[in-house]
Amino acid sequence: MEKDIISQLHSLRNIKPDEHFRATQKEILMNQISASAQTAKGAGFVWFYLKETFKYEMSLLGQPVAGLAVILLLIFGGGVFSISAASEATPGSFLYTVKIVSEKTRFAFALQPEDKMKLNFEFAERRAAEIKTLAGNNEHEKISQAADNLKEEIASAQKQLKQMEANSPKTAMAMAKDIENKTTALRATLRETKETLAHSSGSAKNKLNETIQTVDAVSLSALNTIVKSADNASGAEKAELNRRVASKLKASKEKINEARAEAKVFSAGFARSETGLQVFLGQAVENKTKEATKVITEAEKLLSGNDYQGALDKIAESDNLLNEATAATAEKEALSTSTPEVKAETKPEVKGVMEEATTTGVVR
Amino acid sequence: MIKQGSLQEKILISKLNFKNKDAFSAIYDLYLDKIYRFIYFKVPTVAEAEDLTSQVFLKIWQLAITGRIKVGESFQSLIYKVARNLVIDHYRSSARDKNTVSLDEAINVARNETLENKIDAKLELEQVGKKLRKLKNEYREVIIMHFVDDLTIKEIAGILEKKRGNVRVTLHRALKALKEIQ
Incomplete structure (x- = not known):
C-alpha cells in the first residue's frame, strides 16, 4: 500500500508551470534584471x-x-x-x-547550446587530428580512444541541436547548417586518414569506419532538421537545400564505390585456402552495393521532384546497406586473420586466366 | 542538462554572483518546475503560485548581486528556503487559510497531455490531492519535498532548519497519516 501512495505522489511531478507562463515570465524577469546585470565575461x-x-x-x-x-x-x-x-x-x-x-x-x-555545440566540434576536430597523427606514427592501438571520444563529441553536438529544436526552431536551423558543414569537413579528414590505413588490418580501420558512420549519421540528422523547415523557405534557401541534398547524394555514391573497392582490396589478400570466404564476401558486398545503387537512383528521382525528405530517407537507407557491407567485410577480415598460418603466407598474386594458363600450361 | 549540486552548477552560481544574465537564465530553467510545484501546493490558486514563483527568482537575483549566495553551500536549499519564506510572508500579509489546496487548479495544470492521459492524471491527482489536502501543512510540506521533488532528508533539514532525525520522524508520521486517510 505504501508503494501505491508513493507512486501516486510521484504522479504529482506532472504538475508544471504553464508553457506560456514559463516563456513570458522569463522574458519579464530578464528585462527586470538587465539594469543591474553585467555582460558575460570572456x-x-x-x-x-x-x-x-x-x-x-x-x-x-x-x-x-x-x-x-x-x-x-x-x-x-x-x-x-x-x-x-x-x-x-x-x-x-x-x-x-x-x-x-x-x-x-x-x-x-x-551555457548556451550553440556555444556547447561549437566546442563539441572544436574538440571533435582535435580528435580527428590526433587520429591522423597516431595513424602516421603507426600507433594504431591508441586510435580507438580518440575515435570513441570523437563519437562522444559528435553525439553531444547532436544533443544540443535536439534541445534547441524544442526551444528555438530558428536557431536550430542555423545550428543544423553549421553541423552539416562541419561534419562534411570532419568526414573528409577521417577519410583521408582511413586511406593511410587502407592496407592495414584490424581494429584501427574498423574503428575509423565506425566513427565515419557516426559522423555521417549526425550529418544526415542535421540535414533532416534543415529539410523540416523547407516549407517556409525562400527560393534562395530552397536552392541551397537542393545543393546540400545533391551533395549528400554524391557522397553516398562515393561510399558505394569505396565499399566495393575495400572489399576488392581485402579479397585480394585472401589465401588460396580461403577461396570460399573470398567468394562469399564478394557476393555479400556486391548484393548490398547493388541494392544501395538502386536506392540512390530512387533518391535522385525524388530530389528532382523536390521531395527532399523522401530523398534523405533513401540516402539513409543506402547508408544502412553500405554499413552492413562494411560490417560484412570487417567480419570476414576477423575470420581470415585469426588463423596464424594464413597470416604467415605471402599475399598471393591474383592472376587472370590466361596468365595462369601460361604458367601451368593448362587453360581452364 | 546541468545536474543540481554538480560542478557545472557551482560554476553557474559563481557566474551569477558576477551578475551574469546567462547564468540567471540557466538557473531559472533549472529550478522553475521544482519551485513552482513547491509553492503550488501551498497556495490556493495558479495565479498566486505563478506570482510567488517569479518573486523567488527575483529574490535570488537580489541575493546574488549583493554577494549573499555562497558557492560552497547548497543552492537548492537556499532557493527552497527563499520560496518557503516568501509563501509565509504572503500569508502573513494576506491572512489566508494556509491549509487549502485547490484541486481543480491542480487538474488544470495537466492540460498539455492527451485526453486519455488527462483523464488518468485527473483521477490520480484527485485521489492523492484530496488526501494531501487533509494533511496538516507540516506533513504535506515534507511529503512534497521528499516524494515529489526528490529532496534528501539532509536537504529538507537544511531548508526547514531542523535536525535530520526530526525530519525523518516527521516524514514517517506524514506518510502514516496519509495512508490512514480514506
Whole structure:
C-alpha cells in the first residue's frame, strides 16, 4: 500500500508551470534584471570563476597536499592556463589528461547550446587530428580512444541541436547548417586518414569506419532538421537545400564505390585456402552495393521532384546497406586473420586466366 | 542538462554572483518546475503560485548581486528556503487559510497531455490531492519535498532548519497519516 501512495505522489511531478507562463515570465524577469546585470565575461575571467567556485572547498581543506591538488586543478583545468604542449598531446601521454580536463572545463563554462555545440566540434576536430597523427606514427592501438571520444563529441553536438529544436526552431536551423558543414569537413579528414590505413588490418580501420558512420549519421540528422523547415523557405534557401541534398547524394555514391573497392582490396589478400570466404564476401558486398545503387537512383528521382525528405530517407537507407557491407567485410577480415598460418603466407598474386594458363600450361 | 549540486552548477552560481544574465537564465530553467510545484501546493490558486514563483527568482537575483549566495553551500536549499519564506510572508500579509489546496487548479495544470492521459492524471491527482489536502501543512510540506521533488532528508533539514532525525520522524508520521486517510 505504501508503494501505491508513493507512486501516486510521484504522479504529482506532472504538475508544471504553464508553457506560456514559463516563456513570458522569463522574458519579464530578464528585462527586470538587465539594469543591474553585467555582460558575460570572456575567457580571461575563467580564472576568477574557478577561484570563486573552489574558494569554499579550499577553505575546508586544512591540508597542504589537498590544497596543492586543487591548485594543480586550477592551473591545468582552466582554459586560460592551457599549455601549448598539452594541445599537441595524443592518447597515452600524461599531457593528454591535462588536455582533456581543460576541454571539459571549457565545456562546463559554456551555457548556451550553440556555444556547447561549437566546442563539441572544436574538440571533435582535435580528435580527428590526433587520429591522423597516431595513424602516421603507426600507433594504431591508441586510435580507438580518440575515435570513441570523437563519437562522444559528435553525439553531444547532436544533443544540443535536439534541445534547441524544442526551444528555438530558428536557431536550430542555423545550428543544423553549421553541423552539416562541419561534419562534411570532419568526414573528409577521417577519410583521408582511413586511406593511410587502407592496407592495414584490424581494429584501427574498423574503428575509423565506425566513427565515419557516426559522423555521417549526425550529418544526415542535421540535414533532416534543415529539410523540416523547407516549407517556409525562400527560393534562395530552397536552392541551397537542393545543393546540400545533391551533395549528400554524391557522397553516398562515393561510399558505394569505396565499399566495393575495400572489399576488392581485402579479397585480394585472401589465401588460396580461403577461396570460399573470398567468394562469399564478394557476393555479400556486391548484393548490398547493388541494392544501395538502386536506392540512390530512387533518391535522385525524388530530389528532382523536390521531395527532399523522401530523398534523405533513401540516402539513409543506402547508408544502412553500405554499413552492413562494411560490417560484412570487417567480419570476414576477423575470420581470415585469426588463423596464424594464413597470416604467415605471402599475399598471393591474383592472376587472370590466361596468365595462369601460361604458367601451368593448362587453360581452364 | 546541468545536474543540481554538480560542478557545472557551482560554476553557474559563481557566474551569477558576477551578475551574469546567462547564468540567471540557466538557473531559472533549472529550478522553475521544482519551485513552482513547491509553492503550488501551498497556495490556493495558479495565479498566486505563478506570482510567488517569479518573486523567488527575483529574490535570488537580489541575493546574488549583493554577494549573499555562497558557492560552497547548497543552492537548492537556499532557493527552497527563499520560496518557503516568501509563501509565509504572503500569508502573513494576506491572512489566508494556509491549509487549502485547490484541486481543480491542480487538474488544470495537466492540460498539455492527451485526453486519455488527462483523464488518468485527473483521477490520480484527485485521489492523492484530496488526501494531501487533509494533511496538516507540516506533513504535506515534507511529503512534497521528499516524494515529489526528490529532496534528501539532509536537504529538507537544511531548508526547514531542523535536525535530520526530526525530519525523518516527521516524514514517517506524514506518510502514516496519509495512508490512514480514506
